Every structure is written in structure tokens, then in C-alpha cells.
């Protein structure tokens with residue numbers, strides 16, 4: 001009910017904006033920055049910087065070398081950055097060659113919303129859970145502004161005429177030291193787009209510890225509660241435009257099929273495992289409810305809920321019609337029914353040090369890159385489906401995601 005009213009309002013606003021835009025120019029938000037939070041679906045180098053770098057052949061299609069991303073090329077977050085006219089996001093944890101002037105990426109692979117009780121080596125999940133990403137973000141806001149304040153003070157000193165001979169020399173040294181032009185301007189934090197894609201690993205972490213789906217569903221309110229707290233924290237620091245992806249159809253992903261297809265008789269007509277898709281849908285329904293609630297609590301926020309589940313399901317279920325090969329078979333992998341083995345993942349080497357799990361000839365023909373993550377071609381397809389708002393509540397396009405719906 002609430003959603004319908006909200007969407008209707010939005011459509012009216014959109015019509016007005018459309019009329020205005022032909023007169024005034026555009027209804028775009030002109031986001032100057034993106035701050036992203038999440039897991040490997042949107043990690044652009046955080047896990048690689050902190051734990052272990054992704055090996056070749058990751059990155060082969062677009063970056064022509066491993067680029068901290070779990071794909072052969074660009075991720076959805078890269079296509080988002082491109083579409084908003086912004087540079088690719090540097091990972092907050094990567095201190096070499098990073099440039100945060102138009103945003104930062106706090107996502108790391110294997111991250112969960114809820115902190116896990118097992119260390120990375122025991123549980124396989126990242127200690128950089130969403131609460132930690134939020135602490136990193138808070139520190140980034142405060143410290144980047146402190147550095148900027150020092151820099152502008154120095155600029156005034158150098159503008160004194162008697163100093164002008166030395167000014168350009170010293171200022172270039174000083175600015176290089178402070179990397180002033182690698183940090184966002186103050187007002188960017190309130191004008192930025194805040195993107196979130198996290199939750200998939202909270203569900204699989206439960207499966208890894210042998211919880212039943214019912215037990216995992218019972219944890220969803222805690223997952224969503226912790227997610228909402230982070231949105232409120234970002235809002236309290238000035239964040240206003242939020243673009244929130246829900247979670248993928250787990251029962252259609254190769255690594256889940258590999259582990260659980262043998263013991264799961266309930267399969268849909270495309271070959272996806274029904275109970276695991278239902279677990280994702282349960283999480284997504286609760287996330288959607290939380291977004292509706294957050295809109296009431298955060299009156300100045302524009303919060304877009306993006307049903308990326310349906311976009312991914314559409315791609316997998318219509319793979320053939322869309323010109324892709326078997327959606328369950330990994331392009332890069334080794335052995336088994338799906339060219340996927342959890343013991344020999346994409347890029348892993350054999351005893352002699354040769355790459356064992358190799359890439360396929362044409363990754364652009366495949367949907368699954370490594371059995372867990374999507375190929376660049378799949379990411380691009382999914383990006384185009386979600387970018388125009390047709391999978392969103394409210395149905396705003398990404399460049400207009402600062403529009404509130406009430």
C-alpha cells in the first residue's frame with residue numbers, strides 16, 4: 001500500500017521533472033562521488049590489499065591484469081561509476097595509487113553484515129563486516145576534512161605576495177604530501193550516492209555452519225537490523241541518497257549448486273534450487289520492509305531499493321535467448337559438472353606451480369565467471385537492467401536517485 005502511494009507520487013514528480021527538464025536541462029542529480037559498501041560483488045581491491053590479491057586470470061578481459069575485482073573485468077559498481085561520469089572507485093584499504101576525490105569503496109570480498117564469530121582462516125569470511133566498513137567511512141569523513149582544512153590554511157599563507165616565488169614549489173610538495181586533490185570536497189558527502197550490496201554471505205555463512213534454512217531465516221531480522229543501523233549512521237554523517245541492492249538468487253549460483261544440488265530435490269524449471277532462492281527472497285522481503293521504515297525515520301533521505309535478484313534471475317533463466325552459454329557452468333574453473341571445484345578455484349595452481357583452473361576462450365559468452373561471481377558481460381547486462389529504475393522502488397534511474405518519493 002505504502003509503496004503504491006509512494007511510487008505514484010514519484011511518477012507525478014517524474015512527469016513534472018520531465019516537463020521541466022526539456023526547459024531547464026535535466027533532472028539528473030550530478031552526484032560528485034560514490035561511497036560503496038559491500039562484499040565481493042562490489043570489491044574493487046579492498047580484500048586484495050588487506051589479505052590476498054586475486055590471481056590471474058582475474059581481470060584479463062578489461063584491465064588485462066588482476067585488478068582486485070572478482071571477475072574477468074568490470075563489476076556493476078564500475079558500470080555505475082562510468083554511467084555517472086565518475087572514475088572507478090579506489091578501495092579504501094588500498095594505500096598505493098588510490099584517489100578518493102570522487103568517492104571510496106569500503107567493500108571487501110567475503111564480507112557479511114553481521115560480524116562473524118570465526119576468523120577468516122577458520123570461517124572463510126572477512127572480518128571487515130558492514131559495521132567495520134561504517135567505522136572506516138566515519139573516520140574517512142572526519143580525517144579527510146581535517147586534512148583539507150589544513151591544506152586550505154596553507155593556501156592562504158602561500159597567497160601572500162612575498163612568498164609567491166616559493167609558493168608553487170612548496171605548495172606542490174605540501175599538496176603531494178597531503179594528497180589534497182585525492183580527497184573529496186566537504187559538500188560531496190551530502191551530495192554523493194551511497195551504494196550497498198551485501199547480505200549474500202550472511203546466508204551462506206549460516207549454510208557453512210550447518211544451520212537449517214529455518215535457523216538462517218530466524219537470523220534475518222538481526223541482519224536487517226544491523227544493516228539499518230549502518231544506513232542511519234551514514235545519514236547522521238550527512239548521507240542522503242542511498243541505492244540499495246537486494247541479494248542474488250542463491251539457488252541459481254554455481255557454488256551453491258555444487259554444494260547442495262545433490263541433496264536438494266526441489267528444483268525450478270530452469271535448474272535453480274528452490275529453497276535457497278526462497279531464503280534470498282525472505283531476506284529481500286525483510287530488506288524491502290526495512291527500506292520503507294527507514295524512509296519514515298530519515299525524512300531527508302532518498303532511498304532506492306533495487307531488486308537485483310530479479311535482474312540476475314532474468315539473466316540466468318533466459319541465458320540461451322539472450323545469447324549466453326550454460327548459466328551454471330563457470331568460465332574459469334576446474335573439473336566437475338559445473339567446471340567448478342571449491343578446492344581448485346579460478347586461478348589456483350597445481351603442485352608444479354602451473355595454473356590449474358583456467359579461463360574459457362570467450363568469457364563474454366558466459367554468465368558465471370568463477371562459479372561464485374559474474375563475468376563482465378553478465379555484470380554489464382545486469383547493470384543496464386537496473387540502471388533505468390525498472391527493477392527499483394521507487395522506479396528512479398540511477399542518475400536521478402537523489403529524488404525523494406514523498
Ligand SMILES: *[C@@H]1O[C@H](CO)[C@@H](O)[C@H](O)[C@H]1NC(C)=O
Pocket residue numbers: 114115116117
Ligand atoms: C556470534 O556469537 C554471539 C554470542 O554467542 C551471538 O550472539 C551472535 O549471533 C553470533 N554471530 C553470528 C554471526 O553467528
Ligand SMILES: *[C@@H]1O[C@H](CO)[C@@H](O)[C@H](O)[C@H]1NC(C)=O
Pocket residue numbers: 087099100101179181182
Ligand atoms: C585524483 O582524481 C582527480 C579527478 O579525476 C584529479 O583531478 C586529481 O588530480 C587526482 N589526484 C591525484 C593525486 O592524482
Ligand SMILES: *[C@@H]1O[C@H](CO)[C@@H](O)[C@H](O)[C@H]1NC(C)=O
Pocket residue numbers: 208209210
Ligand atoms: C557441517 O556438516 C558437514 C557434513 O556433515 C561436516 O563435514 C562439517 O564439519 C560440518 N560443519 C560444521 C561447522 O559443523
Ligand SMILES: *[C@H]1O[C@@H](CO)[C@H](O)[C@@H](O)[C@@H]1NC(C)=O
Pocket residue numbers: 329330331332333334335339356357358359360361366
Ligand atoms: C573450465 O575449465 C578450464 C580448465 O581448467 C578450461 O580452460 C575452460 O575452458 C573451462 N570453461 C568452460 C566454460 O568450460
